[in-house]
Structure formats: structure tokens, C-alpha cells
Amino acid sequence: MARSDKPVIAVTGGGQGIGRGILIYFAERGYDVAVLDIDIKTAQDVAKECTDLGAESLAIECDVTKWESVDAAYQRIAEHFGRLDVQVNNAGIFRRERIMDSTPEVVEALINVNLHGVINSSRAALKIMKDQGAGSIINANSILGFFPDHGLGVYGATKAGVNILTRVLASECAPYGIRVNAYAPSVTDTAMVHHIIEQRPEAKLNQIPMREFGNVEQIAKICWFFATDQSEYTTGASIPCDGGAWAVQRPFESWKAAGKL
Ligand SMILES: NC(=O)c1ccc[n+]([C@@H]2O[C@H](COP(=O)([O-])OP(=O)(O)OC[C@H]3O[C@@H](n4cnc5c(N)ncnc54)[C@H](O)[C@@H]3O)[C@@H](O)[C@H]2O)c1
Structure with a gap:
């Protein structure tokens, strides 16, 4: 098996948004x-962008809910690169419905992609990483996994579940030299929530001490921290990327007191 000279990162849901970033x-x-995505066209586009930046790039059609699909994807990564240094379990979907109005389609889709997908992709990535004795797994959590909201009970429960998976996997992987952490964004400018960002709702901004929404590069920087020895003694952590959202109950009072609101 050929082994890349350069470190290798695999990102599920890499065809757009945070994964692409x-x-x-x-x-x-x-x-x-x-670049792994259920949508091969977007994965190919991102792979092309990365190639233009000097990376050796592989676009793979992969549905994280399907074990065969994920196994085949990581088999290809092993054959092509011979190594895997960073695995980002980023693929996720966002659906809103009250628990009392739950439909099997929405509940099953949320659990399958957001939770089952993380388990499935971690399992497959670890087949490569374990033999290396090194690696970094990074999961997509959310502020909603810690501070849930109306209509987002199931989505929030999947992300709270990601927090537990991150911590348990961190322990289980430590003997192999692999660290496992998570990023927890609030509203970050991607297709998933672009409608919110466009409207700049005052009520949302009032919950954020920094009074700004996030962007994908801020998440990428946290991933860089997790991927490198900058975080060599950090595992099992979920780091917020949210401008301090919900740090206090009324952050807008600080802006008023500063004479800036
Ligand atoms: N954008 C935000 O504000 C925000 C906030 C908190 C958490 N997150 C989390 O960050 C992650 C990325 O979010 P985003 O905003 O970039 O979303 P996005 O919708 O822009 O991108 C998600 C990507 O995942 C892919 N995908 C969906 N189902 C898949 C499957 N079964 N298998 C493989 N790929 C699949 C999609 O094709 C898409 O390319 C998600 O897990 C999301 O829950 C996002």
C-alpha cells in the first residue's frame, strides 16, 4: 500500500458548508x-478546489448511514493514501418539528445521519488509524446539544448524543494514541441556516455576547487546533464556536452599558 508523504484529512459531508470550509x-x-458526501457532484467540486490548492484529492460518494457505503469509502482511502491522520464526522442534517408532532421520517433521518453516521464513520476510520498509533477524530456537535430549543428536541438530542460519543470514544481510542474532540457551533453561515443570517434577527443577536454570527473558517481553525499538537493533551472535549452564546442570560446589557447599543 502506497503511503502519502503528506498528512491526510477525510471529511464526511465535505461537499459544502462547514465540511468544505x-x-x-x-x-x-x-x-x-x-471529500466524502452523499452528493458526489459537490464532493467532486470541492476536491477540484483542493487540487487547485496543491492537495492530492479524492472525491467519494458516501452515505454515512450505510455501513457498506462507509466501509467501501474508507477502503478506498486506505488504498489511495495509505494513511488517515484526521477524520471529521461532519455530515449532519437539521430538521425542526415539535416532539408531539414527530414523524417517523424526520426522527429516523436525524438519528441516522447525525448519530448513527458518527458511529459508522468513526468505526471505519479507526480501522486505518489504529495501526498508525496516532490520529485525530473530530465530531460535529452543536450549541443545541447543550442549550436545546423549541422544535429542535430530536436534533438537540442527536447532538447531545454526539457529546457522549465524543467522550466515550476519546477514552476508547486513547490507548491507540488517537484523540477525539468536537466543535459545537451556533449559527454558522452555511446553506443550513443562511436564511437566519440574512434576516439578522435581533432576538438571536441579543443572545450572543459578540453580537455576530459565525463563519466556516472559525470552525476550521478549531479543527486545526484539534488536528495538531497544539491540543496534544485535549481529548473528549466539545469546544464551542458561538461568540459566547448563552454564556449569560442578557449579553445585550453589556453592549448597552458600553454605550454601543
Ligand atoms: N451551520 C450551522 O449553523 C451549524 C450549527 C451547529 C452544528 N452544525 C453541524 O455542522 C455540520 C455541518 O453543517 P453545515 O451547516 O455545513 O450543513 P450543510 O447542510 O451545509 O452541509 C451538510 C453536508 O452533509 C451532507 N450529507 C447529508 N446527509 C449525508 C449523508 N447521509 N451522508 C453523507 N453526507 C451527507 C450534505 O450533502 C451536505 O454536503 C452538521 O453536522 C451540523 O449539524 C451546523
Whole structure:
């Protein structure tokens, strides 16, 4: 099996949004990349962008809810690169419905992609990483996994579940030299929530001490921290990327007191 000279990152849901942002950031900094997405067209587009930045890039159609699909994807990564240094379990979907109005389609989809997908992709990535004795797994959590909201009970429960998976996996992987952490964004500018960002709702901004919404590069920087020895003694952590959202009950009072609101 050939082994890449450069470190390799694989990102599920890498065809757009946060996943794409992470891949571009790592490609710019010397990584080779595997772009995994259920939508092969977007994965190919991102792979092309990364190639243009100097990375060796592989686009793979992969549905994280399907074990065969994930196994085949990681088999290809092993054959193509011979190594995997960073695995980002980023693929996720966002659906809103009250628990009392739950439909099997929405509940099953949320649990399958957001929770089952993380288990499935971690399991497959670890087949490569364990033999290396090193690696970093990074999961997509959310502020809603800690501070849930109306209509987002099931989504929030899947992300709270990601927090537990992150901590248990961190313990189970430590003997193999692999660390496991998570990023927990609030509203970050991607297709998932672009409608909110466009409207700039005052009520939402009032919950955020920094009074700004997030962008994908801020998440990529947290992933860089998790991927490198900058975080060599950090595992099992979920780091917020949320401008301090919900740090206090009334952050807008600080802006008023500063004469800036
Ligand atoms: N954007 C935010 O504000 C925000 C906030 C908190 C958490 N998150 C989390 O960050 C992650 C990325 O979010 P985003 O905003 O970039 O979303 P996005 O919708 O822009 O991108 C998600 C990507 O995942 C892919 N995907 C969906 N189902 C898949 C499957 N079964 N298998 C493989 N790929 C699949 C999609 O095709 C898409 O490319 C998600 O886990 C999300 O829950 C996002």
C-alpha cells in the first residue's frame, strides 16, 4: 500500500458548508484530502478546489448511514493514501418539528445521519488509524446539544448524543494514541441556516455576547487546533464556536452599558 508523504484529512459531508470550509483550510496548509458526501457532484467540486490548492484529492460518494457505503469509502482511502491522520464526522442534517408532532421520517433521518453516521464513520476510520498509533477524530456537535430549543428536541438530542460519543470514544481510542474532540457551533453561515443570517434577527443577536454570527473558517481553525499538537493533551472535549452564546442570560446589557447599543 502506497503511503502519502503528506498528512491526510477525510471529511464526511465535505461537499459544502462547514465540511468544505475545513477541507479548504487544511488543503491550504499542506494536507491531502478525501471529500466524502452523499452528493458526489459537490464532493467532486470541492476536491477540484483542493487540487487547485496543491492537495492530492479524492472525491467519494458516501452515505454515512450505510455501513457498506462507509466501509467501501474508507477502503478506498486506505488504498489511495495509505494513511488517515484526521477524520471529521461532519455530515449532519437539521430538521425542526415539535416532539408531539414527530414523524417517523424526520426522527429516523436525524438519528441516522447525525448519530448513527458518527458511529459508522468513526468505526471505519479507526480501522486505518489504529495501526498508525496516532490520529485525530473530530465530531460535529452543536450549541443545541447543550442549550436545546423549541422544535429542535430530536436534533438537540442527536447532538447531545454526539457529546457522549465524543467522550466515550476519546477514552476508547486513547490507548491507540488517537484523540477525539468536537466543535459545537451556533449559527454558522452555511446553506443550513443562511436564511437566519440574512434576516439578522435581533432576538438571536441579543443572545450572543459578540453580537455576530459565525463563519466556516472559525470552525476550521478549531479543527486545526484539534488536528495538531497544539491540543496534544485535549481529548473528549466539545469546544464551542458561538461568540459566547448563552454564556449569560442578557449579553445585550453589556453592549448597552458600553454605550454601543
Ligand atoms: N451551520 C450551522 O449553523 C451549524 C450549527 C451547529 C452544528 N452544525 C453541524 O455542522 C455540520 C455541518 O453543517 P453545515 O451547516 O455545513 O450543513 P450543510 O447542510 O451545509 O452541509 C451538510 C453536508 O452533509 C451532507 N450529507 C447529508 N446527509 C449525508 C449523508 N447521509 N451522508 C453523507 N453526507 C451527507 C450534505 O450533502 C451536505 O454536503 C452538521 O453536522 C451540523 O449539524 C451546523
